[in-house]
Structure formats: structure tokens, C-alpha cells
Amino acid sequence: MSSSIIGPNGNDSANNASRLLSLLHHAGGEATRAELTARLGCGRSAAGYALTDLVNRELVRIDDRPTARRGDSGPGRPSHHVHIAPTSPVALAVHLRVDTLDVAVVELGGRALRVEREPVEARPDVTSIFLRITRLLRKLGREAGRPIAGVGVSMPSPVRSEDGYALEPRHLAWAGVPTRDLVREGLDEPWPVHIGNDANLAALAEHRHGAGRGAHQMLYLTTEHIGIGGALVTEGTVFGGARGYAMEVGHTTADPDGPRCSCGSRGCLELVADTRALMRAAYLPDDPVTGIEYRARVLMEAAERGDPTATAAVDHVATLLGSGIAGLINLLDPDRILLGGLLARLYQLAAPRIAAEMTERSFLERAVPVPVVPATLDCAALLGAAELVLAPLLQTLQIQPAQPPSASPGAPIG
């Protein structure tokens, strides 16, 4: 890659290039030159230097012919179209769930170019799972045909920020796992490896690329399989607490005398408002290893059709979820609440019930109602894992040299 062009004000030019690439990243990887110049706010000449810098670094490309984008009906001449270059570095991202393992190649703009999914058996063995993860990473890294900026891994566990140690992936029936060490040991390349909690990473991706864009204090709650994950994104940064473990909202107490939780406490929010709670409320089996996510969606479809038992179950769980959200509003004063996974579906069915409980139980909500919106990204935690790699890249523009030519690149999946 060629070196940077330094404009009339060297550091400012590099800074503008970094900001411009961030703008393009947050815009999904494509924008018009006019849009980027306006958002950069430093004048056409400085924006031109920054853009030239990024083109010379082979990070972005500019379409030769100016074209008006679809829906671009503003006045003036059509603007050149700028997009992420197919030579730019990519992140390798991993999302380990209770029932599936996804490994992906993700480029700037938050676009997954290729995703490989494998099933995960019940109570999997730690060693065999990490052998599978690193085998897939090596394969996708070889076949990407792009410089690899690093690896991001999403774990269903609180993760210690200091060393990427997953404290307790309870839903996988694992004790603590030194995740970053296990991934590094299985790789041939010295790629930087970053580890994060799945809900934190999903929230980060929603804030960068989804329904959380522009929020200042974004509270995120989600249920993918079982349990409830939560995160707070404050001014663009995930709130981690002292060690990275913060926002285990699923384990806040909803009923002090409730049933025993896997965390050791009793009556945690996730015991009364997650997938299993929904199934129990409808007098259905709540075994998490027999396709509970699918069965919960079937139950919610029955509620949508007006089935009385399903409707009562949805109403019951929505009430308890609304109560939990009310407490979090009093604690965190969010300006937007995102619900992901099955909670987004629950909100579609029972928004008035959830809102009523929030209003009843939170005086802050009564003073200034907080918008609640469904999350919008399909693979949020996977894209969030990629953000762990791409965000430092955007800040420093320190790019590893390209790998030697290798196998043909994987097919984009959209």
C-alpha cells in the first residue's frame, strides 16, 4: 500500500482521513462525495485531500462517473459515489451461541461478505469447540483474499476486558474459559484477537449500523435462545463497569422468593421474562435444548391469531419485562431502548402492555417517555465482534500489509 498524502496541514489531513473513513463505515460503506464532504464539515479542499489519502491507501474507491443515487433527489449536480475498496482490510468475526457457531468475514461498513454456520451440540466440549472456531478462522482468513485486520469473538458470557476471559458461559454449561488465549493458540497468524460479551457486541453493532444510530444513552435488551442479555451504549461506547462485566440485567432480581437461577440467586429477571418463562406461562415444556426458540415463535404466532392461552402467556411475560425495564429506566436514564431477538417479537405483540408497566413503575418514564424500538440487524453480535477489530482500524489507520496471494475469495452473500 502506498504511503499517505499529507495535505497542507499534515496531522489535520490524517485526522480528516480517519474521520471520513468512519463516516463511510457508519453509512454502511457507501455514500456520495457530497454527503461525506458535508458531514466532515472541513471544506471541500480538506475533504478532497482526505479522500485522496484514503484512495491511495486502497481503502476506498470513487466511481469514475458521477451518478445520482436512488432516492437522491437533492438540487445541484449528481455527486461521485464513494465506497469501501475491495482491497481494504477485513475483520474475521465469531459468534458462539448455545446452538450455533457463526464465523464471518466482515468489511468496513459493517457488511458480512461471507458467513459460515455450524450447529453446536448440547453441552459441547470446550476444546473441540475452539478447535472448530480456529479451523474456520484459518480457512476464512486464507480464502478472504484481503488483508486481515484481526479477529473478534462474541461469547455468551460476561467477558473480562483485561484479558478476554469468559467468566461463566453458563448456558453452555462451561466454567470460566480463557477465550483469547484459546483462539490465539489455534491461529497460525499473529492477528490481534478481541473478545466481547454477545449482548454488548449486538448493542454496539445496533448503535453503529442499526436502530440505535444517534442515541446518546442506548439501553439494549435481548433474548436469542434463553436468558436475557443487556447492554448500555453511552455516547458510542459500551459501558463495561470496572472489569467489563457490567449490565448483567438478566440477573437483576424480579422476585426475591422466585425459583433458583443458574447464577445462584433467586427470581432473576431472565427466569420470569425469557423464552422458558413464556413457554411455562402457556403450560408448555421449557426444555431449552429442543428448539425452544422456534417453539417460542410458534407460540407468539398463536398469540397473534388470538389464541387465549398464548395471549395470556405473552401478556404475563410482557408485564414482567415492562416492570424490569422500568427499573432500568430509573437507574440508567436512557434516551432509547432497543429490544432484540425474541424480545423484539414480544414487543410487536404486546407494546401497550410493556409501555403501561413502564409508565406505572417509573416516574422518569412518566416525566419523559423513552422510545422503545425493535432492533433491526440480522447478525448483530457477529457485526459487533467485527467492530472490535474495525473500530481501532478507523481510529489509527494502521493497516497490516496484505497477505501473499492465496485461494480465490469467498462469494459475497449480500
Ligand SMILES: [Zn+2]
Ligand atoms: Zn440469575
